[in-house]
Amino acid sequence: MNKQTSLTDIARVANVSVATVSYALNNRPEVSEKTRQRIKEIANQMNYHPNKAAQGLRTHQSRLIGMLINTFNSMFNGELVDDIRETLDHYGYSLVVIGNSNADLIDSQLFDALIIFNYTTTKSNLTALIERTKIPIVLMANELDFANVDNIVIDNQSAITNLLKQYEKSQHQNICFFRGSRNSYNSAKRFASCRAYFEKYHPEYDVAAHTFNGHLESAPTYPIAKKLLSEKKYNFFFCLNDMMAYGVYRAASELHLKVGVDFSITGFDNAPKSGEIYLPKLTTADSQLNTWSQEVAKSLVSRLEHPETPAQKTILVPTKIVQGASILYK
Amino acid sequence: MNKQTSLTDIARVANVSVATVSYALNNRPEVSEKTRQRIKEIANQMNYHPNKAAQGLRTHQSRLIGMLINTFNSMFNGELVDDIRETLDHYGYSLVVIGNSNADLIDSQLFDALIIFNYTTTKSNLTALIERTKIPIVLMANELDFANVDNIVIDNQSAITNLLKQYEKSQHQNICFFRGSRNSYNSAKRFASCRAYFEKYHPEYDVAAHTFNGHLESAPTYPIAKKLLSEKKYNFFFCLNDMMAYGVYRAASELHLKVGVDFSITGFDNAPKSGEIYLPKLTTADSQLNTWSQEVAKSLVSRLEHPETPAQKTILVPTKIVQGASILYK
DNA sequence: CTGTTAGCGCTTTCAA
DNA sequence: TTGAAAGCGCTAACAG
Numbered sequence: 001m002n003k004q005t006s007l008t009d010i011a012r013v014a015n016v017s018v019a020t021v022s023y024a025l026n027n028r029p030e031v032s033e034k035t036r037q038r039i040k041e042i043a044n045q046m047n048y049h050p051n052k053a054a055q056g057l058r059t060h061q062s063r064l065i066g067m068l069i070n071t072f073n074s075m076f077n078g079e080l081v082d083d084i085r086e087t088l089d090h091y092g093y094s095l096v097v098i099g100n101s102n103a104d105l106i107d108s109q110l111f112d113a114l115i116i117f118n119y120t121t122t123k124s125n126l127t128a129l130i131e132r133t134k135i136p137i138v139l140m141a142n143e144l145d146f147a148n149v150d151n152i153v154i155d156n157q158s159a160i161t162n163l164l165k166q167y168e169k170s171q172h173q174n175i176c177f178f179r180g181s182r183n184s185y186n187s188a189k190r191f192a193s194c195r196a197y198f199e200k201y202h203p204e205y206d207v208a209a210h211t212f213n214g215h216l217e218s219a220p221t222y223p224i225a226k227k228l229l230s231e232k233k234y235n236f237f238f239c240l241n242d243m244m245a246y247g248v249y250r251a252a253s254e255l256h257l258k259v260g261v262d263f264s265i266t267g268f269d270n271a272p273k274s275g276e277i278y279l280p281k282l283t284t285a286d287s288q289l290n291t292w293s294q295e296v297a298k299s300l301v302s303r304l305e306h307p308e309t310p311a312q313k314t315i316l317v318p319t320k321i322v323q324g325a326s327i328l329y330k
Numbered sequence: 331m332n333k334q335t336s337l338t339d340i341a342r343v344a345n346v347s348v349a350t351v352s353y354a355l356n357n358r359p360e361v362s363e364k365t366r367q368r369i370k371e372i373a374n375q376m377n378y379h380p381n382k383a384a385q386g387l388r389t390h391q392s393r394l395i396g397m398l399i400n401t402f403n404s405m406f407n408g409e410l411v412d413d414i415r416e417t418l419d420h421y422g423y424s425l426v427v428i429g430n431s432n433a434d435l436i437d438s439q440l441f442d443a444l445i446i447f448n449y450t451t452t453k454s455n456l457t458a459l460i461e462r463t464k465i466p467i468v469l470m471a472n473e474l475d476f477a478n479v480d481n482i483v484i485d486n487q488s489a490i491t492n493l494l495k496q497y498e499k500s501q502h503q504n505i506c507f508f509r510g511s512r513n514s515y516n517s518a519k520r521f522a523s524c525r526a527y528f529e530k531y532h533p534e535y536d537v538a539a540h541t542f543n544g545h546l547e548s549a550p551t552y553p554i555a556k557k558l559l560s561e562k563k564y565n566f567f568f569c570l571n572d573m574m575a576y577g578v579y580r581a582a583s584e585l586h587l588k589v590g591v592d593f594s595i596t597g598f599d600n601a602p603k604s605g606e607i608y609l610p611k612l613t614t615a616d617s618q619l620n621t622w623s624q625e626v627a628k629s630l631v632s633r634l635e636h637p638e639t640p641a642q643k644t645i646l647v648p649t650k651i652v653q654g655a656s657i658l659y660k
Numbered sequence: 661c662t663g664t665t666a667g668c669g670c671t672t673t674c675a676a
Numbered sequence: 677t678t679g680a681a682a683g684c685g686c687t688a689a690c691a692g
Binding site: 004055056057062071073081086094095099102104105108219222250272279 | 334377379380381382383384386387392403408409411415419424428432435437438439462552576577580583602607609
């Protein structure tokens with residue numbers, strides 16, 4: 001491993017001072033155009049690349065944005081991450097993704113800002129992390145009230161309301177709900193919205209009594225759905241995410257029941273490739289990825305460049321109902 | 331953003347020199363046990379965390395391992411990444427994942443070693459990157475011959491041979507192949523193995539003439555499969571990955587043809603959750619994730635800790651055939 | 661327009 | 677057992 005070329009090396013070769021080299025390469029006005037060109041040339045030839053550690057140490061900023069995720073398995077939506085990465089890139093920041101268990105990296109002052117993508121975690125875990133971290137943070141699946149935190153989250157409530165409008169329109173009466181763990185922000189929000197809706201419009205219907213925990217996955221949902229479907233107790237399956245809806249689809253297929261004919265079902269998320277997998281197409285709520293990623297990136301960048309701007313607290317990302325053929329309108 | 335506590339801060343409070351603090355916190359023998367305890371106590375109270383940039387600048391190592399991936403969408407196998415992360419963690423290294431487009435980070439001497447997970451890229455791109463990087467590198471889906479590079483890849487050839495044994499056993503005759511782009515290392519390797527096999531055992535069968543490009547995805551495979559299935563020209567669909575097999579499943583379902591009854595099909599990868607999605611279960615080749623991640627992590631760590639050890643060049647990760655019910659044995 | 665120099669936070673040699 | 681000091685590569689204030 002022979003050493004990388006440093007500013008000093010270039011200065012020596014170019015017969016100028018390190019300051020001049022630094023000025024030249026950073027496109028600063030202090031240096032003449034001629035010198036700049038000459039130095040850039042030399043730097044290129046010597047295959048120079050600035051040392052990020054040194055830059056960071058000196059300037060107290062790395063232009064690195066850390067994204068924290070639960071597990072790499074949980075990265076259900078790479079497209080969203082790609083979008084954020086691209087936007088940040090455009091503003092001169094690099095996105096690096098790390099697992100929850102490497103959260104100590106955050107304490108080592110490696111990142112200028114943080115995106116927390118975890119959607120399953122306890123509030124106290126998160127709080128502890130945030131309290132000792134002073135850099136700008138965006139939470140994408142949580143709502144916490146700290147001076148340095150923006151919450152940019154799906155507008156679960158309006159989505160649920162719109163989904164439930166479909167339910168009303170379909171004139172079903174026997175609805176059941178599939179939710180996930182209480183530690184999932186989205187699942188909790190969505191469920192709360194369901195309860196609030198029924199509280200208001202159908203107070204006689206005890207939502208909790210007709211709710212099952214599918215753990216946000218298809219596998220645990222499947223056996224429950226199979227039992228419920230064969231009992232014919234419910235004819236509307238309201239799933240708080242698409243994966244659980246898939247578990248119901250599978251149960252139905254094995255029981256030779258037709259989705260959208262023998263019973264109705266909705267999902268949430270509009271999971272990528274769902275169009276290919278759900279037959280017939282699932283009616284679900286799509287979180288507008290583009291809007292979401294833009295908001296996240298812009299929020300971080302603006303707070304990085306204008307530290308005086310206060311955090312905007314909570315921003316709700318709109319959703320759109322994607323009409324499938326999974327509901328039977330009587 | 332009030333400043334983080336530094337070694338100097340601690341030294342001042344503890345009334346010792348920075349050197350002593352550094353010794354104490356790094357568990358070095360130069361300092362008395364009593365002082366160490368006292369300093370650790372203080373560091374804790376002051377919520378001290380070492381500055382990685384400074385450490386890196388001084389020691390010329392970051393204990394950061396970079397993983398390069400195409401796009402975050404392409405992260406088909408988070409489990410593998412999680413496994414690698416965990417093993418590296420155990421050895422005191424942190425894994426950080428970055429997108430292809432941020433490859434410049436690599437030049438900034440941020441990482442001690444590199445894992446390149448891209449499975450679709452041109453060789454020249456990769457070569458350029460590797461040639462200017464002197465740190466240890468592991469390629470997980472490519473084979474390149476450089477002093478600092480280990481290739482730790484799926485044993486595609488033996489897997490294909492085993493899969494084709496199933497074909498022989500099934501006594502089918504009309505086989506067609508679905509492959510991906512030539513830029514995909516795995517697809518290319520697998521296809522070459524198919525050709526070599528037929529060259530040897532069925533030289534009369536023109537593999538190339540019965541091969542279709544499904545781009546490794548189900549969507550583009552689906553219409554081709556639908557056409558082929560309705561023409562009834564082939565009764566064995568040999569897919570070079572599971573996603574394409576899914577496209578065939580879907581086409582079959584729409585044509586009311588039964589997988590494993592009306593025709594046979596195999597995949598490759600044993601994609602996670604495939605058990606839930608493929609009905610009936612797909613016969614496919616499983617790359618042993620555990621072995622793979624262990625090999626990757628260990629290779630890097632050993633070369634990091636014992637730089638004199640030469641790279642092992644190519645290591646083939648064994649696969650195992652997973653028997654589904656997607657083949658009709660006549 | 662260019663150079664000198666201090667210093668970011670840390671590790672490590674050398675001296676005490 | 678502890679401290680003083682140099683220096684990693686870079687930026688930026690200041691002097692010329």
